[in-house]
Amino acid sequence: MDNDQGPTGPLAGIRVVDLTHIAAGPFATMLLADLGADVIKVERPGGGDGARQMDVSIHGDGDSGYYLGLNKNKRSIVLDLRAAQDVEVVRRLAATADVFIENFRPGSAERMGLGYADIRKVRKDIVYCSITGFGPSGHLRDGIAYDIVGQAMSGIMSITGDADRPPAKCGAPISDLTSGIFAALGIVSALYHRQRTGEGQHVGTSLLGASVALVSSYITSQALGTPFDRLGSAHNTLAPYQAFAGSDGRYFILAAGNDGFFARTAQLLGRPDLVTDQRFATNADRSRHRAELAELLQRAFERRDTEHWLRALGEIGVPASPIYDIADVAREPQLYANGYLTTVEHQTAGPLPMVTTPLTFSATPVSVRRPPPRLDEHHHEILREAAGSLPLDTTCG
Structure with missing residues (x-):
């Protein structure tokens, strides 16, 4: 099934070459895709994006719910970035693109001949985005960062959980997803700058930097003497602002x-x-x-x-609310009424609930045009598009 309805959304006409994997980068490019961009997802031979095998909700085609929830509205092609001819295909695609995004460790894209300087040779005004673990400089620049590392080093875990228990991470991968949001924001800002000046640029964000941004007010308040402790569902500076239980034992939130x-x-x-x-x-x-x-x-x-x-x-x-589990959320009519949740018909899994980018536009609405792609599903059509780009220097690096 391919239910692409054609260009729609404020980023219709924007093409993105996406070399990201797992969560942060794919979330960023899914946001762009929901906003109308044509996202070409470049995946490795074998299993493709590692997120395809990440959780227990494996379907017959091998794609996990984790992958499916972060990759709608994209097209997939498998290319081996260790092979010069496939790197050349990526460069040809970049020549037709507005945005190029990667989340390799610092220096890896350059070694493959796909760094900012390399891509700029084939598309001078490219908006090139890099998502790293700790930023491009400093003693940790080459370190590997997972979501839990971002939550730990940002201080988020120190204020999450109950006082008599070890520090806890947020259940959702907020460090990964926040860095994806910042990447998308950086990209659209750079596209606006390009529209005004004709100039592209290199945009960057990191898992650690995005995570620390979430505790902006905490860092400033702590410097002024405000203590921050683990208080479970309670709040450090507001009360009563936490969970309580009724006579039936069900918990709810009171935010007085x-x-x-x-x-x-x-x-x-x-x-x-x-x-x-x-x-x-x-x-x-x-x-x-x-x-x-x-x-x-x-x-x-x-x-x-x-x-x-x-x-x-x-x-x-x-203000008060029930505490939903994930199944409750998927049934909440308020989300469907505002278009925040929709149902997509997947090729093998059947109908799946999908979260849409929670933005409304009066003229260029967000849409779901494609289900998450099967591995290499769009190989031939993408190669045809790459073949139509300008001739490139075959020397990579």
């Missing part, structure tokens, strides 16, 4: 992060005295006495089930 919300919650629970209690008079007071307050609130919430409290808190305008 200001005085007004707290007063309404106390009134709802029949505890207006909490508002005048000096331990809880202000948010700063409540944060200092977070554990005592949470214990009092939990006793009150145990009188009724979670559904009752979610409904009652909603009626008085206090």
Whole structure:
């Protein structure tokens, strides 16, 4: 199945040569593809992108859910970047492209003859993007970074989890995905610069840099004396702002992060005295006495089930939400109503829920035009396009 509906989205007409693999780079290029770009995914011989075999949801064609969730709207071609003739094909494709993106270790693309200087020879105004683990300079430049390394070194893990447990990582690969978002942002910014000036450039981001960006306010606040600890679902500077359980044992989130919300919650629970209690008079007071307050609130919430409290808190305008598992998320109608989730018919797996890029455009909407490609699915059509590019110097490197 190939349900490509033709150019659509604000990046329609933009071509991307994608040499990335696993998560960060593929997420970046999927965002670009959702926005209308034509993404040519270059994969290695054998198994292709390593993400194709990454989890237990393996289907008959060998593609994992991890891969499928990060690669819709792309075309796939297998090329051996150790072979001069295949490197030449990549260079020919680059001559027809607007964007070239890779996530090799620093120096690897240059050794293959596919570094920025090499690609610029065939497309002078190319926007070339590199995603690295730790950045292009410094003592860690050649290190290998996985998502958990980014979460650990950025400080994210130090503030995630319960106080009496070891540091925990976020369940989603936020370091990988955030670096992908920054890469996509850098690329579209460089494309805008090219439109104004005619000049391409080399864009870079890293797993560590993107992860540290997520704790921007924490780093500044810590320098001013704010302590940050592991508090489970609670917040370091807001209270009550955490999970509670109803009488049925189901957890929900209460986010009464200001005085007004707290007063309404106390009134709802029949505890207006909490508002005048000096331990809880202000948010700063409540944060200092977070554990005592949470214990009092939990006793009150145990009188009724979670559904009752979610409904009652909603009626008085206090932010609260259920805690969904992944299956719950895939059934949430709000996501479908806004186009954040859609269903794609995959060639072998059948109908699959897919997350779309959560942006709306009045004139150039985001779309899902292709299911995630099978390995090497578009080999011949991509080679035909490469053959039509300008003659290139066959000397690589």
